[in-house]
Amino acid sequence: MHSKPKALWLQGLTCNGNSHSFLNHPQLGILMERFELLYHPHLPCTLSLEAVVTCMHECDLLLFEGAFEPTMRRAGVALERLLEHYGACAAQIVAVGSCASFGGVFGSSGGLDAQSQAWSEKIINLSGCPIHPEWLALILSGFAEGSAFALDAQRRPKALYAHLVHHGCTRNEYFEWKVDAKGFGVNEGCLYYDQGCRGVLSHGSCNRILWGGVSSKTRSGQPCFGCTESDFPRRDLFKTRKNMSIPHEVPLGVSKRAYLTLAGIAKTFTIERLSKDLMDD
Amino acid sequence: MSTLKRLKRREEIIEGALKLFSKGGFYQTTIPDIARTIGMSVGNFYNYFTSKEVLAKELLLYISEYLGERIRTINESDATTQEKIRAIVAMYFEMVQSRPEMIEYFLRIFLSNREVFGEGCEGTVCVSAFITEMMLFFDDGVSCGDLREQDFFSAFGLFMGYLGGMAFLCGEKVLPHALDSYVDSITQNIYRALKT
Ligand code: SF4
Numbered sequence: 370m371h372s373k374p375k376a377l378w379l380q381g382l383t384c385n386g387n388s389h390s391f392l393n394h395p396q397l398g399i400l401m402e403r404f405e406l407l408y409h410p411h412l413p414c415t416l417s418l419e420a421v422v423t424c425m426h427e428c429d430l431l432l433f434e435g436a437f438e439p440t441m442r443r444a445g446v447a448l449e450r451l452l453e454h455y456g457a458c459a460a461q462i463v464a465v466g467s468c469a470s471f472g473g474v475f476g477s478s479g480g481l482d483a484q485s486q487a488w489s490e491k492i493i494n495l496s497g498c499p500i501h502p503e504w505l506a507l508i509l510s511g512f513a514e515g516s517a518f519a520l521d522a523q524r525r526p527k528a529l530y531a532h533l534v535h536h537g538c539t540r541n542e543y544f545e546w547k548v549d550a551k552g553f554g555v556n557e558g559c560l561y562y563d564q565g566c567r568g569v570l571s572h573g574s575c576n577r578i579l580w581g582g583v584s585s586k587t588r589s590g591q592p593c594f595g596c597t598e599s600d601f602p603r604r605d606l607f608k609t610r611k612n613m614s615i616p617h618e619v620p621l622g623v624s625k626r627a628y629l630t631l632a633g634i635a636k637t638f639t640i641e642r643l644s645k646d647l648m649d650d
Numbered sequence: 651m652s653t654l655k656r657l658k659r660r661e662e663i664i665e666g667a668l669k670l671f672s673k674g675g676f677y678q679t680t681i682p683d684i685a686r687t688i689g690m691s692v693g694n695f696y697n698y699f700t701s702k703e704v705l706a707k708e709l710l711l712y713i714s715e716y717l718g719e720r721i722r723t724i725n726e727s728d729a730t731t732q733e734k735i736r737a738i739v740a741m742y743f744e745m746v747q748s749r750p751e752m753i754e755y756f757l758r759i760f761l762s763n764r765e766v767f768g769e770g771c772e773g774t775v776c777v778s779a780f781i782t783e784m785m786l787f788f789d790d791g792v793s794c795g796d797l798r799e800q801d802f803f804s805a806f807g808l809f810m811g812y813l814g815g816m817a818f819l820c821g822e823k824v825l826p827h828a829l830d831s832y833v834d835s836i837t838q839n840i841y842r843a844l845k846t
Contacts (some may be wrong), residue, residue: 372685436670523655611799612788612789612790612791612792612793612799613785613788613789613791613792613797613799613800613801613802613805614801614802614803615785615788615789615791615802617789625786625789626722626782626786627780628777629785629786630779630782631784633773633774633775633778633781634773634774634775634778634783637772637773637775638772638773643792
């Protein structure tokens with residue numbers, strides 16, 4: 370083992386969103402001091418891309434951002450070849466973002482773990498569009514310290530994806546009493562019923578590890594798009610699909626019958642406090 | 651008294667009260683009337699229901715669950731949307747014939763004495779079992795592309811209002827033919843009105 374683990378960041382088809390999100394980590398410098406960063410397109414590193422593609426080097430941790438597209442080339446070398454080499458030597462591979470984890474926006478050939486049987490056991494899927502910088506920091510620190518992460522069925526760390534995005538949303542009480550938001554960006558109401566919020570259907574910690582340390586999409590009045598799930602992206606992200614006023618999809622693990630029974634009863638009562646503007650005096 | 655016996659007795663009160671209320675009306679029917687019909691002392695009646703209003707709400711829950719259970723069986727079958735409509739219409743008309751007191755209670759007591767069903771029966775609370783199954787029926791119909799997307803109550807009103815109207819006409823002996831002979835034409839009408 371080297372004094373510092375060697376990390377390598379490769380990209381497939383990507384918008385750079387995860388890289389950019391990661392650059393916002395407030396302790397990025399301290400975090401990266403624990404690694405020898407061989408290559409990253411935007412961070413100071415020890416190798417050039419040209420040197421990386423010679424496949425003369427080895428890494429301990431491979432971070433892969435973007436959708437895997439086998440015909441794609443980096444500095445003239447097929448991505449497939451690079452993955453084959455660095456995937457084989459790395460002790461762990463992190464699929465950074467939903468494109469790397471599941472195909473995401475580009476769809477292409479599915480997630481990274483579909484590419485090779487040999488790697489699949491080494492992969493941690495860090496889905497999200499983009500990932501929260503803190504999620505990656507957790508995995509990097511864990512790797513540096515030699516800790517193992519319990520993973521869910523889609524190889525996502527349970528520490529980050531066991532809960533639903535709904536957990537910790539400041540609008541939970543509105544969800545319970547079926548008070549719908551009157552629009553986007555308002556303080557009051559839940560966005561599940563009209564604005565397409567998938568917080569009750571999506572695994573993630575967006576409302577427990579806040580974005581920018583202060584907020585989340587749903588807290589600020591925008592719907593959760595379910596970007597951590599393998600079926601992301603879907604159509605009509607700002608709209609809830611309904612069948613005769615009945616939500617097409619109900620909270621994860623809840624039967625529609627159970628949901629409708631409770632929702633019908635909750636809707637019957639008007640909770641004065643929840644029908645008012647929060648900032649009204 | 652064993653729990654089973656108590657439940658049986660409770661059901662007898664419900665069945666007896668349903669018949670009396672639907673014939674005599676809510677205010678005209680007294681607790682002694684109900685107790686007498688089922689051979690129970692008035693004192694004992696209060697061991698089961700603390701007031702006539704409480705009983706009235708229980709009756710509504712009872713009917714809603716009765717209907718809900720039947721629609722649930724239809725919902726869970728493999729039938730097409732049109733077949734499900736037919737099954738619901740046929741089930742409802744059969745109920746009008748075999749359990750007229752249930753439909754009468756709903757139409758004549760619940761809808762005309764709303765003041766009795768205030769607290770504890772707000773909105774759809776006491777008819778939740780039935781409404782939920784109708785919601786699931788419509789949800790399935792739209793989901794599989796058979797029914798047109800629209801407001802739930804517009805569709806619900808069309809469906810149940812129609813059936814209620816037919817039950818009323820049947821009760822008034824206005825219909826020239828037997829109620830079940832209307833099942834097919836009414837199924838067609840409802841399906842045509844709601845389909846995509
Ligand atoms: S806005 Fe979304 S995450 Fe928040 S309570 Fe409603 S459904 Fe849950």
